[in-house]
Each structure stands twice: as structure tokens, then as C-alpha cells.
Amino acid sequence: MDAASIRKLNAALILDVLRGKGLVSRAELARLTGLTKPTISMQVAGMIERGVVVEDGAGAPDARGGKPPVLLRFNQDWGCLAAAEINSASVRVWLADLNGRTFDDEASPVTPELGAGHILDVLLASLRQVLKRSGQGQKLCSIAIAAPGRVDPATGTVLEAGNVFHWRNVDVKKRVEDNFGVPVAVDNDVNFAALGEMHSGLAAGVENFILIRHGTGIGAGLVIGGRLYQGSHFAAGEIGHLILDRMTMAPEVLTRGLLETAVGSDRVREKVLAAWSGQAGVPTPEPGADLAAELAALLRHGDESASLVLDEVASQMSIAVADMAAMLDPELIVLAGDLFALIAGRIRELVGRVIPWPMRIELSALGADAALMGAMGSARGLARDLIYESSRETARLPALR
Amino acid sequence: MDAASIRKLNAALILDVLRGKGLVSRAELARLTGLTKPTISMQVAGMIERGVVVEDGAGAPDARGGKPPVLLRFNQDWGCLAAAEINSASVRVWLADLNGRTFDDEASPVTPELGAGHILDVLLASLRQVLKRSGQGQKLCSIAIAAPGRVDPATGTVLEAGNVFHWRNVDVKKRVEDNFGVPVAVDNDVNFAALGEMHSGLAAGVENFILIRHGTGIGAGLVIGGRLYQGSHFAAGEIGHLILDRMTMAPEVLTRGLLETAVGSDRVREKVLAAWSGQAGVPTPEPGADLAAELAALLRHGDESASLVLDEVASQMSIAVADMAAMLDPELIVLAGDLFALIAGRIRELVGRVIPWPMRIELSALGADAALMGAMGSARGLARDLIYESSRETARLPALR
DNA sequence: TTGGTACGTTAGGTTTCCTAACTTACTAAA
DNA sequence: TTTAGTAAGTTAGGAAACCTAACGTACCAA
The missing domain is CATH 1.10.10.10 (Winged helix-like DNA-binding domain superfamily/Winged helix DNA-binding domain)
Structure with missing residues (x-):
């Protein structure tokens, strides 16, 4: 010092x-x-x-x-920031000023089958394109990338990306840094979504909160003491593994009783189809359509099967939420995923029964942009050092008259 | 700056x-x-x-x-540190040098019925006595106190102390600071036990770990990023509230299906008594005796009832441990409480089935001293400022010849 | 005895901040 | 229109901590 x-x-x-x-x-x-x-x-x-x-x-x-x-x-125009998100449908890129205000974006459709190398090519090309279009290439300060799966943010490597992408040890950070020569941050999309809520969503100024995302998979982002907590194996918040079938640890639990298997969106769709009454005037649920919208339509028509399925899902999600609340005592739990709009009230009620202190349970307001917003916040943090580096030669300037 | x-x-x-x-x-x-x-x-x-x-x-x-x-x-003799623990049987006080080496101690029997005021009187008297005996009163730098229940460490207040003590809003810190005029830290005993493991137990140098204590109640201390995490309502790790009876959130779960109700030591004792075979030559389990020792004796005699009860307890504790592991992805889980010695192997096996990454699950080595050791570590931290305050007048001393 | 090496101190210079006093530019009231 | 008052920002001088470079000191080894 x-x-x-x-x-x-x-x-x-x-x-x-x-x-x-x-x-x-x-x-x-x-x-x-x-x-x-x-x-x-x-x-x-x-x-x-x-x-x-x-x-x-x-x-x-x-x-x-x-x-x-x-x-x-x-x-704020001294430099610019880039954020990107890789999901199962597309690669999205945002460009923003140093205050995080997005001024250009780009989305390129991809499918997981393209493989890591090709998807990263798309990402790099997309980045180059927005930078060229905006003419801000020289001013780029940092890039943050929301990637799927389990990510080691220290090395910027996707260790393994679950059922959809089949990535293993993909060094995203090195690839991007080699191409642009600026600091790069990589993290899991749920983690960045949590950061997004903290920077510009419901969790602004909240020290301890959890974001739970429901989709094909189920995951949580943990913010503890104002910082993302990733865990010792970068697996914190992997609540898909939570055990639902309690009072027992029988072997069949491993396939049947885990949270993700029970209430992941694929399973919910199956349940709806299986229970569907076939009532006249009620739209037929179809695979591939928007699950939450479909369920909402069924509910509007007073369909009992939908309401029974949702009750069950709410009950099982409540257990996960209540357990996280009991263990981590967060100030706020943010629910992200369309389905939650239909069951948030029920979850609040059920959790309230077991958790004896007040706790906010809210629906995410950022929707599909949460991860990109969080990544942008992270890019902003990365750029700090560049911005703050104060040049020594400028000391004690003569007065201007 | x-x-x-x-x-x-x-x-x-x-x-x-x-x-x-x-x-x-x-x-x-x-x-x-x-x-x-x-x-x-x-x-x-x-x-x-x-x-x-x-x-x-x-x-x-x-x-x-x-x-x-x-x-x-x-x-290390520039000053001294004090740590104290209030438990349901006694008030214990340790005195140590600035390296945390204990050189005097004192234990005074108390019962919870004495009430907060009287118990604190005992604590103060005990502290005064050891300080007087050692002649180190003038050098005292700080005091840390492990208290029962939910504690706000910022104010040093016991907000509420569960089923045994019936304390509410007892301002331990103020009381002790007013008497000794040195900085005082107060926290929950399980939290301090976790710190103890970090300072001088199994968790030395471990960034993320959980200490789970089993006794009448069940609680956990969470260390995340090398720091104790207490939660937004100082209730982090209150895993007694975990829901065991999954797949449902029926009202009766609230009394029947919570972890503490199912495997707290009182309930385990009941179960043993209920299931006891009355086999010849096997000692009769008695209320009030050491539960773990008794169960161990039954096991040695090949008593089936004991082994069945333990299997059930292990299975249910495993669910809690596996869920904490899935959510928090710690490097290590420390089990504290005599009963764990009998079921640690089974817990390791069951948790290993659901958690796909390697995780250490160990028995605490510090035993009943864990909380005091952690408190001493905390006292040492408190004393830092006093020790490190560097006096301005001493700058640039002339050379000594 | 002499040269080599490492420990710790001395002397001098640099950087940053602070205090105190000053200039500048505006308001308000005589 | 002048004068006093106030706040913003600059200048000048000095203090406190650091650093570099060189030096005295104490030991080893040939």
C-alpha cells in the first residue's frame, strides 16, 4: 500500500x-x-x-x-460494454454504454445440435457485427456471457451443460478474449439472471435473495451478502436434485422423487395431457405450444384437470421454496418462469405456513431479459478497472485561465 | 483515504x-x-x-x-481475550492470550429456569473471577459470547431463545459491555461452533462448509466464502423447519413432518423406548441417560429395535443433508452431536447416491468445546482493531546505538 | 586478514493528501 | 449602482507516508 x-x-x-x-x-x-x-x-x-x-x-x-x-x-460514452446469452433457441448480443443502457442488439437463431464450436462462432460473428455497425469497436471495455450449464467463472469454462447442450469443458472465456482482447466474464444464465434482478429488478439493494427459475430444468441463483454464491463445485442452487419423496431414501427416489423430474415443464405438460378432461369448448393442449399460456386458457374455461395439476405443482414447488427459505433465510425469493404466474399465490400461502418470519415471494419482472441484464451489470463491473485506472502524469495541472 | x-x-x-x-x-x-x-x-x-x-x-x-x-x-501477552458460552447446564468462561491459547477457565452450573437476568449475573461474576484470578483484568481486549437461540450479532441481542430458555430480546452485548468496557460479540452457539471448526477444527481453510448439530434441537451453521452467514432474520440454518413429508403440504405436516419433530433427540428416545424388544441381557433404555451411549450399547448387544430406529433417523437426516448439499454445494459438511457417530457412515452412503459430485462429510472433532473455540476466534477478531491501532507519534524514531 | 553476503539504518526524494488563504461569480439589500 | 455576504473552485505551503540508494554492521569462508 x-x-x-x-x-x-x-x-x-x-x-x-x-x-x-x-x-x-x-x-x-x-x-x-x-x-x-x-x-x-x-x-x-x-x-x-x-x-x-x-x-x-x-x-x-x-x-x-x-x-x-x-x-x-x-x-458514459467513454467506452462500451457487451453482453451475450446462449440459450437453446438463439444467441443474443447486447451493446450498451458504460451506464449499462443498451443501444444495439442482435439475435441469431441457433440450435443446441450445432455444437459448442459453431455456436461460439455465431456469438463472435454477432459481436463483431454489432460493434462494426455501431462504430464503437475501439471503445469496447469488457464482455460478459451467460452460458448454459455449470460454469467455472474463474476460468470462464462451461464444465458441463446439462441435457440440452451436451457441452463439456468448453473454454468460452479464452475463445472470446483471444478474439477481442478485453476482459471477459462467463457465468451460468440463472446466476446472471439473479444479478439482473439485483442490478435492475426486484432485488435492488437486497443483500440476500434467491432467484428460482422454472423451465425444462429447475435452478436457483443465490445472492448472499450482495454477492453471487456459486458453491464449491459451481453447483450451488442446483435444486433440481432436491428430494421430494421424503421419509425414505429408497433407490427409486433417484429417478422419481427429484424435484426436476416431478415438476419440470416437460413433466407438467405430460401431466396435463394425461389428466385433460377433453371437455367440449376447451382448447386441446398441444406439445410444443406455450405451456403456461395453455394452462391459463384451460383455467379460464374452468378445466378441472389443469387446476389439479397446478395444485400439485404448486405444492411440490412450495416444498422446495420453503426448504430454501428455512436453510438460507433470504429477504426475498424471486420466481422466474411463466408457470409461476399461475401458482405464485398458492406458493406464498403454503410457504407462509411453515416459515414463521415474513418473507417476500415475488414474480420476476425482467422476464427473458434477466440474464442479459445481469451479464451487462457484470460487464460493467469488469470495466471498472479500466475506467478507474487514473493516469499518474496528470497530477497537479497548472490552472487554466 | x-x-x-x-x-x-x-x-x-x-x-x-x-x-x-x-x-x-x-x-x-x-x-x-x-x-x-x-x-x-x-x-x-x-x-x-x-x-x-x-x-x-x-x-x-x-x-x-x-x-x-x-x-x-x-x-501474545500484550492483552487477553475472553469467551463464554451459555448452555442449558452451565455458563462456561475461557480466558486466552492473543493467540487464542486458553490459560484459565471456569464453569458455573445454571438451569434455564433461573431466567436471563440471573444467568447473565452468573456470567459476569464468572468473568470477573477469572480475570481477577489471573491478574489480567487490565489487559482484557474483547469478549465473545455464545448464546442460545436466534441472535442479532449487530446489536448483540438474543431475539428469542427457543423451547428451553424462553428468552426474548435480551440485550446481552450491552449488559456485558457496560460492565467491562471492551468490545463484545454475541452470536448463536451453532454459528460459533462452525467458526470453531473453521479456526481450529476440520474446516481450517475451507471457504464453504456447513456444520449440522443434532441434539434436542437441530440447527446448522453456514460458512460461505469464509464468513458466517446468518440470514436476513438471523435464522439461516434453522433446518429444524425442513419439511420431511414430501409430495404434500397437508396441514398435519406442520406438526408431524418437520425434521426436528421427527429426529430430535427427545423423539429418538421415544422411538427407542417404543420399539425396544425387551430382549434378555440387553440394558433397558432409561430417560435422562446419554442417548447415544445407550443406543451404542443396544447395538453392541445386537438389538434390532435400535438398529431400525437408527436407520430411520439416518434416512431422514440424509434427506436434510442431501438437500443442503444440493442447494449450497459446500466443500464439507461437519456433523456435530453424539448420535452422528452411529449414523455418519449411512448418511455418507445415502447422500452419495443423490449428490453427483464428491463431498466430504465428517464428524466434528471439537465436541463440546466447538462453540467456545469459535467464540475465542471471534474475540480475537474483535481485538484486532485495538492491537493494530498504530500510534502516530512513534514515526521515524532516531537510531539506537 | 580479506572479500563476500545479508541485515538493518540513514539520507534524500516522491507522491498524495491536508490546511489556509485566495480568486471568482453570484445574490441581496442599502 | 454599490457593497456586503456566500459558496465554488484554485493556489500555496506543509505534513505524512512511502520509495530508492547508499551505508554501517555482523557474520562466514578462504
């Missing part, structure tokens, strides 16, 4: 305040950071020279008189 | 190395910390003046020649 570190820490402090507040004067920065006015002036001079900060007009002078403040603003 | 902060940070860095390594010379400190020799000399001079560090003999000179190093040592 030496003088240079002090300067960097103070630069980060100043920039954090500046990014958080929007327009701030030097004097107010001094008040907010606890640093003195000369220090702020010197630091800000360096930032302005590098272009990270710009002067942006005059503020209203104090009512009692006094020189009006010169307002400063973080220059 | 200013010059004074730099000095403090570097002082902490140096002292951490010194405490970790034992005997170190100034030159080696420079190498280990990355600071320069003059900086180390200056910092160390201040520490020696304050008595926090002492010179302790000469080291062996380098084989190639050269002046032999003067070895430095952290002065």
Missing part, C-alpha cells in the same frame, strides 16, 4: 459517487466523499483529461448567493 | 504476517509483505514501543555469511 494506491482508491470513490448521483459539482463531491476540495479538483482534472468525466453546464447557485457550481458528469 | 490509513493498513499487513509465521526478521517481513526495509523498520519500531511486538533473539545467519537477522515475535 503506497501513495499510488491511495490515489486509485480515491479515484474509485469519486467515480462511484459520480456514477451514482449523475450531475455533481466538485464542492459536493468533496462533501460526499469526505475528501477536501483541492484533492477533488486534482483528481477530477485527471479524469477530465482522460475523458472519463466531463463538465456539463452550471448548476443553480445557492439561494443565499455564491458562485454557481460547475456540474460534472461521468462520461 | 489518507496517509494515516496507509500506515494502518500496512501495520495490519505486517502484524498478520507476524502472527501467522511466528518468528520473522525485518528483512523477511519486507520480502513477505512487499514493503521496503525502511518502511518495515519504521513500522516495527512503533510496534515495539507499544509492546505489541518484541524482539526475540537472533536467527541463524545465512549459510553464505551475512549479518544474522533479529527475530521479531507478536507479543
Whole structure:
């Protein structure tokens, strides 16, 4: 720890305040950071020279008189950020300014059968295209990628990607870094979705929460103490393995009694088809259609089979939610996945019975964009070091007259 | 962030190395910390003046020649630490040096019926006694207290202490701080037990692990990212509420299907008594005796009832352990409680069936001292600030000749 | 006895921050 | 229109911590 570190820490402090507040004067920065006015002036001079900060007009002078403040603003166009998501239907890419505001995007259809190499090719081409189109290629600061499966964020490798993709040890980070030469973050899509809720969703400012996603698979993203928790084998939140058939550990539980097998969307569809009454005037459920919309339609027509299936699903999901709540005592549980809209009320009621303290259980508001928003937040974090690196040569500029 | 902060940070860095390594010379400190020799000399001079560090003999000179190093040592007797535990049978107090080595202790029998006020009186008296006996009262740096129930460590208040103590909102921290005028940490005994395993047990150096304690109640302490995680309502790890009777959320589950009700030691005793074969030559199980020892004796005599009961308990505990493993993906799970010695093997086997990655499941080695050891570690952490506060006046001492 | 090596100290310079005083630009009231 | 008051931002000087480079000290080995 030496003088240079002090300067960097103070630069980060100043920039954090500046990014958080929007327009701030030097004097107010001094008040907010606890640093003195000369220090702020010197630091800000360096930032302005590098272009990270710009002067942006005059503020209203104090009512009692006094020189009006010169307002400063973080220059969100100093660089740009990229986020990408690989899912079973497409590769999506977003480009955003340093405040995370998306200004361009691109989606390329893919299928898992294309294989890891080809899908990554699509991703790289897609990235290149948006960067070229926007003319911001030179300013790119960082990239974050939401990938399927179990990911080691330290190495940026997809260790294994479940039933759909059949990836093993795919080094996404290296591939992308080699092509763009900027820092790259890779993580699981559910984890990024949780970060998305934290950055710009329901969980803003929440220290401890869980995002549970329901789909073909079932997974959870855990945020503990304001940070993503991935687990020792990057498998934290793999609640598909939760055991439903309690009071016993019989071998058949391994195939029958696990949460994912019981209430994954494929199984729910089967159950609906099996139980469907065939009532006149009720639409026939079809494989391939939107499961949640279909169930909602059945419910509207007063179809009993749908309501019975949903009751069962709600009951089993409630067990998982209640157990997570009991173990982790989060402040909030966010439910992501269309089906949850139909059963959130029932889950709240059932969980409320077993958990003796108040707990918010909410439906995600970000929908399909959650992972990309979280990835963008992560890209923003990665870019911090580049932005905050304060150049030493700029110290103590002569006054401008 | 200013010059004074730099000095403090570097002082902490140096002292951490010194405490970790034992005997170190100034030159080696420079190498280990990355600071320069003059900086180390200056910092160390201040520490020696304050008595926090002492010179302790000469080291062996380098084989190639050269002046032999003067070895430095952290002065573990610069102050002392206290830890206390309140349990249903006694109030225990330990006194230790700054390295956490206990040099005096005291146990006072109490019963929960005495009430919070009286039990705290006993604790205070006990603390005063050991401090007086050792003559170290003036040097006391901090106190940590393992209390029963749900504790808010920020305020040091026992919010509620379960079935045994019937405490509500007992401000332990204030009471003790007012009496001794040193920083006081209060936390739940299971949490401190987990810290104990981390400081000086099986979990040394483990980032993510869970300690599960079985007794009348069942609770877990969660260490995530090397830090205790208490939850948003200080209820993390309250796995007594886990739901055993799956596939349903029927109302009767609330009394019948919760983990604590099913496998708490009281219930296990009932089960043993109910199932006992009354076989000749087998000792009769008696209420009040040591449950684990009794079960072990029954097993030795080949009693079938005991083995059936244990199988059931193991099966149900396994569900809880497997679920925690699936959700939190810890590196290690530590089992604390006598009963676990009889069923750990079975738990390992059952959990191994559902969790597809390797996971260590071990019996706690610290036994009844775990919570006190963890509390002592916490007291040591609290004392850091006092120890590391580097005095400004000592800068740049003239050379001694 | 001499050269080599490593420990720890001294001297001098750099960087950053702080305090105090100053200039600048505006309001409000005489 | 002038004058006093207030707040923003700059300048000047100094303090505190660090660093580099060189030096004195104590030991080994030939």
C-alpha cells in the first residue's frame, strides 16, 4: 500500500459517487466523499483529461448567493460494454454504454445440435457485427456471457451443460478474449439472471435473495451478502436434485422423487395431457405450444384437470421454496418462469405456513431479459478497472485561465 | 483515504504476517509483505514501543555469511481475550492470550429456569473471577459470547431463545459491555461452533462448509466464502423447519413432518423406548441417560429395535443433508452431536447416491468445546482493531546505538 | 586478514493528501 | 449602482507516508 494506491482508491470513490448521483459539482463531491476540495479538483482534472468525466453546464447557485457550481458528469460514452446469452433457441448480443443502457442488439437463431464450436462462432460473428455497425469497436471495455450449464467463472469454462447442450469443458472465456482482447466474464444464465434482478429488478439493494427459475430444468441463483454464491463445485442452487419423496431414501427416489423430474415443464405438460378432461369448448393442449399460456386458457374455461395439476405443482414447488427459505433465510425469493404466474399465490400461502418470519415471494419482472441484464451489470463491473485506472502524469495541472 | 490509513493498513499487513509465521526478521517481513526495509523498520519500531511486538533473539545467519537477522515475535501477552458460552447446564468462561491459547477457565452450573437476568449475573461474576484470578483484568481486549437461540450479532441481542430458555430480546452485548468496557460479540452457539471448526477444527481453510448439530434441537451453521452467514432474520440454518413429508403440504405436516419433530433427540428416545424388544441381557433404555451411549450399547448387544430406529433417523437426516448439499454445494459438511457417530457412515452412503459430485462429510472433532473455540476466534477478531491501532507519534524514531 | 553476503539504518526524494488563504461569480439589500 | 455576504473552485505551503540508494554492521569462508 503506497501513495499510488491511495490515489486509485480515491479515484474509485469519486467515480462511484459520480456514477451514482449523475450531475455533481466538485464542492459536493468533496462533501460526499469526505475528501477536501483541492484533492477533488486534482483528481477530477485527471479524469477530465482522460475523458472519463466531463463538465456539463452550471448548476443553480445557492439561494443565499455564491458562485454557481460547475456540474460534472461521468462520461458514459467513454467506452462500451457487451453482453451475450446462449440459450437453446438463439444467441443474443447486447451493446450498451458504460451506464449499462443498451443501444444495439442482435439475435441469431441457433440450435443446441450445432455444437459448442459453431455456436461460439455465431456469438463472435454477432459481436463483431454489432460493434462494426455501431462504430464503437475501439471503445469496447469488457464482455460478459451467460452460458448454459455449470460454469467455472474463474476460468470462464462451461464444465458441463446439462441435457440440452451436451457441452463439456468448453473454454468460452479464452475463445472470446483471444478474439477481442478485453476482459471477459462467463457465468451460468440463472446466476446472471439473479444479478439482473439485483442490478435492475426486484432485488435492488437486497443483500440476500434467491432467484428460482422454472423451465425444462429447475435452478436457483443465490445472492448472499450482495454477492453471487456459486458453491464449491459451481453447483450451488442446483435444486433440481432436491428430494421430494421424503421419509425414505429408497433407490427409486433417484429417478422419481427429484424435484426436476416431478415438476419440470416437460413433466407438467405430460401431466396435463394425461389428466385433460377433453371437455367440449376447451382448447386441446398441444406439445410444443406455450405451456403456461395453455394452462391459463384451460383455467379460464374452468378445466378441472389443469387446476389439479397446478395444485400439485404448486405444492411440490412450495416444498422446495420453503426448504430454501428455512436453510438460507433470504429477504426475498424471486420466481422466474411463466408457470409461476399461475401458482405464485398458492406458493406464498403454503410457504407462509411453515416459515414463521415474513418473507417476500415475488414474480420476476425482467422476464427473458434477466440474464442479459445481469451479464451487462457484470460487464460493467469488469470495466471498472479500466475506467478507474487514473493516469499518474496528470497530477497537479497548472490552472487554466 | 489518507496517509494515516496507509500506515494502518500496512501495520495490519505486517502484524498478520507476524502472527501467522511466528518468528520473522525485518528483512523477511519486507520480502513477505512487499514493503521496503525502511518502511518495515519504521513500522516495527512503533510496534515495539507499544509492546505489541518484541524482539526475540537472533536467527541463524545465512549459510553464505551475512549479518544474522533479529527475530521479531507478536507479543501474545500484550492483552487477553475472553469467551463464554451459555448452555442449558452451565455458563462456561475461557480466558486466552492473543493467540487464542486458553490459560484459565471456569464453569458455573445454571438451569434455564433461573431466567436471563440471573444467568447473565452468573456470567459476569464468572468473568470477573477469572480475570481477577489471573491478574489480567487490565489487559482484557474483547469478549465473545455464545448464546442460545436466534441472535442479532449487530446489536448483540438474543431475539428469542427457543423451547428451553424462553428468552426474548435480551440485550446481552450491552449488559456485558457496560460492565467491562471492551468490545463484545454475541452470536448463536451453532454459528460459533462452525467458526470453531473453521479456526481450529476440520474446516481450517475451507471457504464453504456447513456444520449440522443434532441434539434436542437441530440447527446448522453456514460458512460461505469464509464468513458466517446468518440470514436476513438471523435464522439461516434453522433446518429444524425442513419439511420431511414430501409430495404434500397437508396441514398435519406442520406438526408431524418437520425434521426436528421427527429426529430430535427427545423423539429418538421415544422411538427407542417404543420399539425396544425387551430382549434378555440387553440394558433397558432409561430417560435422562446419554442417548447415544445407550443406543451404542443396544447395538453392541445386537438389538434390532435400535438398529431400525437408527436407520430411520439416518434416512431422514440424509434427506436434510442431501438437500443442503444440493442447494449450497459446500466443500464439507461437519456433523456435530453424539448420535452422528452411529449414523455418519449411512448418511455418507445415502447422500452419495443423490449428490453427483464428491463431498466430504465428517464428524466434528471439537465436541463440546466447538462453540467456545469459535467464540475465542471471534474475540480475537474483535481485538484486532485495538492491537493494530498504530500510534502516530512513534514515526521515524532516531537510531539506537 | 580479506572479500563476500545479508541485515538493518540513514539520507534524500516522491507522491498524495491536508490546511489556509485566495480568486471568482453570484445574490441581496442599502 | 454599490457593497456586503456566500459558496465554488484554485493556489500555496506543509505534513505524512512511502520509495530508492547508499551505508554501517555482523557474520562466514578462504
